[in-house]
Amino acid sequence: MVYGSEAILPTDLDYGAPRVRAYDEHGAKASLEDAMDQLDEACDVALLRSAKYQQALRRYHNHWVRDRAFNVGDLVLCLIQSNKNHHKLSPPWEGLYVVAKVLRPGTYKLKTIDNKVFINA
Structure with missing residues (x-):
């Protein structure tokens, strides 16, 4: 991999290697866009899970905290x-x-x- 793309040998281009013949530019761009959308969706899911965990942790902690009020002279x-x-x-x-x-x-x-x-x- 070279900066996010695969290296292709010049001989593969000259003799038409199967992977060069099977390459579809439009399909590759669509696949890349789909992968980026899935990545964004995975990040959103992780963010929601983290927020849900933080809420549950805060709720658990607050369940055990007892309020105490002191008056002057205590x-x-x-x-x-x-x-x-x-x-x-x-x-x-x-x-x-x-x-x-x-x-x-x-x-x-x-x-x-x-x-x-x-x-x-």
């Missing part, structure tokens, strides 16, 4: 985001914090028991 623990300087037996949670302010549902401003505002760095 005591909470904070998940450690960085494992730097922690070993595998370290607790995954840190501190005892107080909810200082509810910014929006699921987002809170925390402070320590000493009334120092917690900054997640």
Whole structure:
């Protein structure tokens, strides 16, 4: 194959090899267009399958997620985001914090028991 087409020897052209005699230019173009249409269709099918899988995965994940709402003054623990300087037996949670302010549902401003505002760095 040379850049998407087959190489033909000059002697095949001179003596009329069977594959040269059987070649139909119009049929080859139609076949190429059909192949391109099938490729586009296969890409569309793959895209739809991927979207369907993502929806099912999102639905499964959301099934197990429980909403929790905290109010001002509630005591909470904070998940450690960085494992730097922690070993595998370290607790995954840190501190005892107080909810200082509810910014929006699921987002809170925390402070320590000493009334120092917690900054997640």
